[in-house]
Amino acid sequence: MNFKLSEEQELIRKNIREFAEKNVDPIAAEIDEKERHPAELFKKLAEGGWMGIPIPTQYGGSGADYLTNAIVVEELSRSCASTGFTVSIHVGIACMLILLFGNEEQKKKYLTPLARGEHMGAFVLTEPGAGTDVMAATTMAAKDGEFYVLNGTKTFISNGPLADTYIVFCWTDKAAGRKGMSSFIIPKGTPGLKPGEHFHKMGLRSSQTSEVVFKDCRVPKENLLGPEGAGMMNAMTGFDHGRVGISAQSVGILQAALDESIKYSKERVQMGSPIARHQAISWMIADMATDLSAARFLTYHAAWLKDQKLPFSKEAAMAKLFCAEKAMHHTIKAVQIHGGYGYIKGAKVERLMRDAKITEIYEGTSEAQRMVISGNVLR
Amino acid sequence: MPDIVVCFKWVVDEAYIRRTSSGDLDFTSVDYKISEYDRNAIEAAVRLRDAYGGSVTAMTVSVPEATKGIKDALSRGPDNAVFIADPSFRDLESSQTAAILGGVIKSRMSCQLVICGEGSGDFYAQQVGPRLAEILGIPCATYVQKITIDGGQVIAERKAEDFVEVVAMPMPALVTVLPDIGTPRIPGVKDTLMASKKPVVTLGKGDLERIPEASLKTVGMKASRMERECEKFTVDTADIARFVGALQRKGVLR
Numbered sequence: 001m002n003f004k005l006s007e008e009q010e011l012i013r014k015n016i017r018e019f020a021e022k023n024v025d026p027i028a029a030e031i032d033e034k035e036r037h038p039a040e041l042f043k044k045l046a047e048g049g050w051m052g053i054p055i056p057t058q059y060g061g062s063g064a065d066y067l068t069n070a071i072v073v074e075e076l077s078r079s080c081a082s083t084g085f086t087v088s089i090h091v092g093i094a095c096m097l098i099l100l101f102g103n104e105e106q107k108k109k110y111l112t113p114l115a116r117g118e119h120m121g122a123f124v125l126t127e128p129g130a131g132t133d134v135m136a137a138t139t140m141a142a143k144d145g146e147f148y149v150l151n152g153t154k155t156f157i158s159n160g161p162l163a164d165t166y167i168v169f170c171w172t173d174k175a176a177g178r179k180g181m182s183s184f185i186i187p188k189g190t191p192g193l194k195p196g197e198h199f200h201k202m203g204l205r206s207s208q209t210s211e212v213v214f215k216d217c218r219v220p221k222e223n224l225l226g227p228e229g230a231g232m233m234n235a236m237t238g239f240d241h242g243r244v245g246i247s248a249q250s251v252g253i254l255q256a257a258l259d260e261s262i263k264y265s266k267e268r269v270q271m272g273s274p275i276a277r278h279q280a281i282s283w284m285i286a287d288m289a290t291d292l293s294a295a296r297f298l299t300y301h302a303a304w305l306k307d308q309k310l311p312f313s314k315e316a317a318m319a320k321l322f323c324a325e326k327a328m329h330h331t332i333k334a335v336q337i338h339g340g341y342g343y344i345k346g347a348k349v350e351r352l353m354r355d356a357k358i359t360e361i362y363e364g365t366s367e368a369q370r371m372v373i374s375g376n377v378l379r
Numbered sequence: 380m381p382d383i384v385v386c387f388k389w390v391v392d393e394a395y396i397r398r399t400s401s402g403d404l405d406f407t408s409v410d411y412k413i414s415e416y417d418r419n420a421i422e423a424a425v426r427l428r429d430a431y432g433g434s435v436t437a438m439t440v441s442v443p444e445a446t447k448g449i450k451d452a453l454s455r456g457p458d459n460a461v462f463i464a465d466p467s468f469r470d471l472e473s474s475q476t477a478a479i480l481g482g483v484i485k486s487r488m489s490c491q492l493v494i495c496g497e498g499s500g501d502f503y504a505q506q507v508g509p510r511l512a513e514i515l516g517i518p519c520a521t522y523v524q525k526i527t528i529d530g531g532q533v534i535a536e537r538k539a540e541d542f543v544e545v546v547a548m549p550m551p552a553l554v555t556v557l558p559d560i561g562t563p564r565i566p567g568v569k570d571t572l573m574a575s576k577k578p579v580v581t582l583g584k585g586d587l588e589r590i591p592e593a594s595l596k597t598v599g600m601k602a603s604r605m606e607r608e609c610e611k612f613t614v615d616t617a618d619i620a621r622f623v624g625a626l627q628r629k630g631v632l633r
Contacts (some may be wrong), residue, residue, distance in 0.1 A: 008572060011574075015454075019565050062568035062569050
């Protein structure tokens with residue numbers, strides 16, 4: 001067993017930390033407050049090769065492993081959970097799905113600009129009536145000669161308003177059940193594809209989220225991602241990869257909560273001593289540090305399994321479940337440690353607590369993760 | 380087209396040093412980094428190469444575990460590296476470091492320009508650069524904030540307290556640089572991954588000439604301590620008199 005990161009992974013962590021301290025920390029509160037997508041930041045991320053870390057260099061990526069990608073999502077999320085997430089969904093789902101299931105031409109045409117960070121990707125599955133219950137989706141793709149014609153409404157689509165490339169899931173044969181769903185690569189500007197307005201959210205506010213509506217949207221059949229009927233399998237594979245990213249995002253949030261709690265509790269004096277010397281506070285911090293460590297190991301293990309080409313679906317679900325719930329639990333504690341100061345806008349822990357909540361909901365709720373895990377261990 | 384040697388030191392990252400309750404420094408879980416000013420030196424060397432051609436060799440004297448430092452340096456743009464390593468090189472003194480670097484440069488390399496950081500992030504003795512120039516018998520400019528190359532000359536802007544001095548030196552020459560020389564880049568993902576593919580010459584103690592004895596001996600190291608008394612004074616007349624008295628007692632006022 002070897003718990004040590006490679007020298008390259010350690011250096012990349014230091015570099016992205018320095019990048020985040022210089023470029024993300026100064027704007028994190030502002031982009032949260034204004035719900036602004038920081039295009040200038042993503043341009044810099046693209047220049048450093050941070051938008052396509054695990055994608056091979058021949059397709060515009062950096063050619064590193066998936067664990068390195070998780071480390072980068074973690075460090076970015078430590079500064080700003082929205083930024084970490086945007087990288088996570090772009091790389092972990094949009095890029096990875098084309099890499100895994102796209103043909104050579106699709107990889108050249110769509111994956112390359114995505115992995116270079118020139119384009120932004122979106123994963124388009126959820127519908128108003130179909131969250132955890134993917135089978136309840138109603139968006140249809142009707143075959144019309146060399147084309148498919150899409151109709152339906154998708155919602156809660158991250159990067160929805162600004163994506164260049166949408167990976168869309170819909171029924172090509174509803175009667176065929178799980179084998180009746182297909183996935184398509186649809187570039188922005190395709191007639192009949194209409195992104196909606198940005199939703200105003202509790203947290204993760206600089207990540208842009210919207211509806212994506214399809215109305216007689218004609219897509220040529222060469223835009224099918226994988227064979228017809230492979231959509232559900234593709235979506236589940238996408239979730240497996242995405243969950244490692246959300247775990248890493250949660251680890252970053254947890255680390256930030258711990259950083260802030262340590263700093264504040266050493267400075268804040270009550271009853272004659274820094275509150276860090278009060279057992280009520282120091283035990284909260286001990287629990288936080290312990291769960292952070294466990295969360296990080298679960299996340300890195302899932303990423304490592306992926307890099308070893310071993311099954312990682314269960315481990316990704318376990319990591320996602322644990323990391324998300326611990327992020328929520330401990331950001332609440334971090335606000336508690338900060339007392340009234342933690343409840344004021346501008347306190348980092350206030351933003352962390354709002355950002356943490358979504359990790360228990362998206363890319364499979366905690367309940368969905370428990371379904372995946374129990375399904376794996378009870379079979 | 381100068382061939383440039385840039386020297387760097389792999390130092391303890393001070394953020395990881397802990398202070399024990401007895402005032403000792405705890406180095407048990409420290410990480411290492413390229414000394415800050417040496418990052419500026421590497422950046423300066425790489426920018427010169429990009430402007431004038433030639434090559435950049437990064438060079439360090441350290442312990443064998445410092446391979447990460449070599450990769451870190453190479454990820455910042457140099458073409459290759461010379462890694463002089465031995466377990467006994469952990470606490471070298473600057474005269475020894477300069478002698479080792481000088482011996483290797485003289486016997487194995489040809490370069491027109493040597494760049495060092497003004498001082499290292501741990502001891503900031505500012506000794507290695509000027510000593511190395513003496514050993515190599517070449518001119519040296521310290522406190523440099525800008526370097527240009529004009530034919531066979533290095534033009535260096537030296538930052539003095541109230542003015543800037545511009546000096547010209549025939550090459551080969553050595554400069555020690557300040558942070559003003561240019562902000563070091565943050566290596567991208569590919570830069571880090573490519574670093575391990577660049578050529579590195581590793582030399583051990585057996586490849587070196589005799590290393591001089593250290594002329595300084597470290598007898599101990601303690602964390603600095605600042606005593607504060609936190610006495611409060613108000614603005615009423617009696618308190619002001621008391622404040623003046625306190626300053627006199629401390630020797631601040633006579």
